[in-house]
Amino acid sequence: MPEYVCRLCDQVFSKIPEGSVDLGFRSRCGKMWKFPAGRVHCLRAVKPQPSEHQKLRNHARWHVTRNISKPDCIYCAQAKIEGVQL
Ligand SMILES: [Zn+2]
Numbered sequence: 001m002p003e004y005v006c007r008l009c010d011q012v013f014s015k016i017p018e019g020s021v022d023l024g025f026r027s028r029c030g031k032m033w034k035f036p037a038g039r040v041h042c043l044r045a046v047k048p049q050p051s052e053h054q055k056l057r058n059h060a061r062w063h064v065t066r067n068i069s070k071p072d073c074i075y076c077a078q079a080k081i082e083g084v085q086l
């Protein structure tokens with residue numbers, strides 16, 4: 001399920017509240033909504049963080065096969081610590 005992040009106030013919403021008004025235009029940051037409370041938010045759908053399973057699959061597919069090590073990949077970091085040959 002996607003979440004929405006507002007580029008104006010950095011709040012994250014799990015869904016757009018019922019009764020919100022689509023202001024009908026997009027800006028660079030996303031889509032403008034007026035919430036029932038009256039505040040305007042600029043919402044962009046964000047994908048939830050990839051699951052561990054997906055991360056491991058990405059690691060095997062993109063890092064191991066190309067013999068590269070990504071600093072933001074925990075599996076690459078693990079392999080480095082354990083001295084495992086990729
Ligand atoms: Zn906002």
Ligand SMILES: [Zn+2]
Pocket residue numbers: 058059060063064069070073074075076077
């Ligand atoms: Zn990796």
